Amino acid sequence: MIPKTDVEQDSLRDGTRIGDWRLYPSLHEIRRDGEVVRLEPKAVALLVRLAERAGRMVSREELLDRVWPGVVVGDDSLTQVVIKLRKALGDQPRHPDYIQTIPKQGYRLIAAVEAPASGPDGAAPGAPHPRRAGTALVAGGVILAVLLLGYLALPGNREAEVATGGGADAAGAASAIGEEPLTIAVLPFEPLREGAEQNNLARGITADLVTDLSRLSGLWVISTHSVFGHDDGEGAAAAASARYYVSGSVQRTPGRLEAHIRLIDSGSGRQLWSERFDRPIGDLFDVQAEISRQVVRILEVRLTRAEHWRLAQRYTRNLEAYELFLQGQAALLVRQERENLNARRLYQRAIELDPTFARAYAGLALSYVADYRNQWGEDGEAALARASEMAQTALEIDPGIPEVYWVLGYIETQRRHHGQAIAHLETALGLDQSFADAYALMGGINTYDGHPHRTVKLIRQAMRLNPEAGYLYFLLLGRAYFFIDDPEQAMINLREALARNPANLEAHVYLAAAATARDDVETGEWEVDEILALQPGFDTEAWLATYPMTDAGQIRKLSAALASLGL
Incomplete structure (x- = not known):
C-alpha cells in the first residue's frame, strides 16, 4: 500500500x-x-x-x-x-x-x-x-x-x-x-597474427571489455563495438574524445594466449598501466576479468555491490562455446543469407556446449530476425516468433545483459510494436548508459513513427559514443534526412553508408529516392541498376511488406519516389 x-x-x-x-x-x-x-x-x-x-x-x-x-x-x-x-x-x-x-x-x-x-x-x-x-x-x-x-x-x-x-x-x-565522469575509449585490439580465428579473438576481447566497463556507473565508455557491426578502423576518433583509452594486441598460439594491454591518459599521453599476459588459452576468461579489474583499480572507479558482482561474472566458462560464438558473430555481420545460416549453426553449437550461454541465444535470435527482415525464408512470421523465443530464453538466463534488451527491442521494432521496443531500449540504457546502439535503434524507431527530427539527435549521440560504428548509423541519418526534406544531407550520409557497405539494399533504395527528390536523374537511374543487381525483380510493395515503418505519409512519399523510377 x-x-x-x-x-x-x-x-x-x-x-x-x-x-x-x-x-x-x-x-x-x-x-x-x-x-x-x-x-x-x-x-x-x-x-x-x-x-x-x-x-x-x-x-x-x-x-x-x-x-x-x-x-x-x-x-x-x-x-x-x-x-x-x-x-x-x-x-x-x-x-x-x-x-x-x-x-x-x-x-x-x-x-x-x-x-x-x-x-x-x-x-x-x-x-x-x-x-x-x-x-x-x-x-x-x-x-x-x-x-x-x-x-x-x-x-x-x-x-x-x-x-x-x-x-x-x-x-x-x-x-x-556526484563527480566529473571518467570517459574512456576502448580501441579495437590488434591481432598479431593473420587469420579469422585471430581476428575473432581480438574482436571478442574488445567487445567483452566494452561490455564490462559500460555496465559500471562510474564510467562513460566510448567504443568501436556495435551490435550492428563496426569498421576495423584504428579508432583514433574514439580516443581523441575520451579522457583515457585502452588499447592492446593479442594472439593465440598453440595452447596459449598472449596479450599486451595498455591504459593511456589521452591528455598527457602518459601510460598509466601496461601488462603482458602469457597464459594457457583456458585462462582466457580470467585474463578478460583481470583486464577489467585493473582498469577499474587504476582509475579508482567506485563500484556498487551489484557492479562488483557483474564484473566477476562471465557469460560462459566454456572456451569452445565462446569460440563458436565469436565465429557466429563474425558470420552474422556479413548480412548475407548463406552467412546468416552459418551463424545460426555456430550459435546452436555453442548453446549445445553451454545451455546457459545467454549471449549465444541472443545472437541466435538475431539470425531469425534477419530471415524475416530480408525475406529469406518461406514463413517470415514463424521466423520472427522463433526469434522472440530465443531472446526470451536469453533474458531468463541473464536479465542483466544490455544487448539482450536491444535484441528484444529490435524484434518488437520488426513487429511494429514501437512502444514496446522503446521500453526494452530504456531498460538497456538503464544497465549501460554508454550503449550507443540503443540510442541508434531508438533513432531508427522515431523515423518509422514519423519523427525523423528526433532521429537525427539520437544518432548524433550514438556516433559520439561509438565513432567507428560503421555504415548503419549513416544509413539511419540519411533515411531521417530524406523524410525531413533535406535530400542533400540524405545523399551525403547514404553515400557514407554505401562506402562502408556497398551491398546494403536499403541504403541504395533511399539514395535512389533522395536523388529523385533532388531531380538528380542520373544518380537515380544508376541506383535503380544497383538495386536490381542486388535483388532482381525488386518490388517496392513487397519490400515494404516487412518494413517496420508505420507513418502512412512517409510510406507514400517513399513509394512515390521509387515509383517515379519505375520500381
Whole structure:
C-alpha cells in the first residue's frame, strides 16, 4: 500500500524525506546515511513533481510541461531523465522501490514522502543555514558554470546536449555519481597474427571489455563495438574524445594466449598501466576479468555491490562455446543469407556446449530476425516468433545483459510494436548508459513513427559514443534526412553508408529516392541498376511488406519516389 503524503505544495522544502533519501532541491542533491548524490536540475524537477503527487500517476505530458516549461522535447528526453534519477536513487525498473512506470501513461512515486520537521529559521534539522546555504549555492553555481564551460569546450559536447534534450550525456552521467565522469575509449585490439580465428579473438576481447566497463556507473565508455557491426578502423576518433583509452594486441598460439594491454591518459599521453599476459588459452576468461579489474583499480572507479558482482561474472566458462560464438558473430555481420545460416549453426553449437550461454541465444535470435527482415525464408512470421523465443530464453538466463534488451527491442521494432521496443531500449540504457546502439535503434524507431527530427539527435549521440560504428548509423541519418526534406544531407550520409557497405539494399533504395527528390536523374537511374543487381525483380510493395515503418505519409512519399523510377 502506498503511504498517503502530506506534501502537496508546489515545491518541496530541503530535507523532505523520500524513502531512504532526503531531498535538498535548493542544493540539487539527495542524501542518505552520510552519502551525498548530486542531481542535475531536470532530475530534481522531475523528483519534486513526482513527490508532490506521491502515490498517484503523473502523466508524461504533465512531467514534460513541468521539467521543460515552454520547450518542445520528445518523450525520449523524459525517459533519459527517469533513467538517471533511478540510477541515483538505486532503483530498479523491474522491481522499483521508488519510481513505478505506468506503461504508455506516465510514472508514479511509490516511496513514502515525509515533510521535514522545522528547525531554527524554518530549516530542516541538519540542513545548512539559509544564509550560508545561499552563499554556498552562489559559489557552487560559479564552480558549476566553470565546469560546464569546460565540459562544453570538449569536441561535440554542445551538440550532445541538444541531441538528447538534456538526456544521457557525459555530464548527465556524472550527475548521477556526484563527480566529473571518467570517459574512456576502448580501441579495437590488434591481432598479431593473420587469420579469422585471430581476428575473432581480438574482436571478442574488445567487445567483452566494452561490455564490462559500460555496465559500471562510474564510467562513460566510448567504443568501436556495435551490435550492428563496426569498421576495423584504428579508432583514433574514439580516443581523441575520451579522457583515457585502452588499447592492446593479442594472439593465440598453440595452447596459449598472449596479450599486451595498455591504459593511456589521452591528455598527457602518459601510460598509466601496461601488462603482458602469457597464459594457457583456458585462462582466457580470467585474463578478460583481470583486464577489467585493473582498469577499474587504476582509475579508482567506485563500484556498487551489484557492479562488483557483474564484473566477476562471465557469460560462459566454456572456451569452445565462446569460440563458436565469436565465429557466429563474425558470420552474422556479413548480412548475407548463406552467412546468416552459418551463424545460426555456430550459435546452436555453442548453446549445445553451454545451455546457459545467454549471449549465444541472443545472437541466435538475431539470425531469425534477419530471415524475416530480408525475406529469406518461406514463413517470415514463424521466423520472427522463433526469434522472440530465443531472446526470451536469453533474458531468463541473464536479465542483466544490455544487448539482450536491444535484441528484444529490435524484434518488437520488426513487429511494429514501437512502444514496446522503446521500453526494452530504456531498460538497456538503464544497465549501460554508454550503449550507443540503443540510442541508434531508438533513432531508427522515431523515423518509422514519423519523427525523423528526433532521429537525427539520437544518432548524433550514438556516433559520439561509438565513432567507428560503421555504415548503419549513416544509413539511419540519411533515411531521417530524406523524410525531413533535406535530400542533400540524405545523399551525403547514404553515400557514407554505401562506402562502408556497398551491398546494403536499403541504403541504395533511399539514395535512389533522395536523388529523385533532388531531380538528380542520373544518380537515380544508376541506383535503380544497383538495386536490381542486388535483388532482381525488386518490388517496392513487397519490400515494404516487412518494413517496420508505420507513418502512412512517409510510406507514400517513399513509394512515390521509387515509383517515379519505375520500381
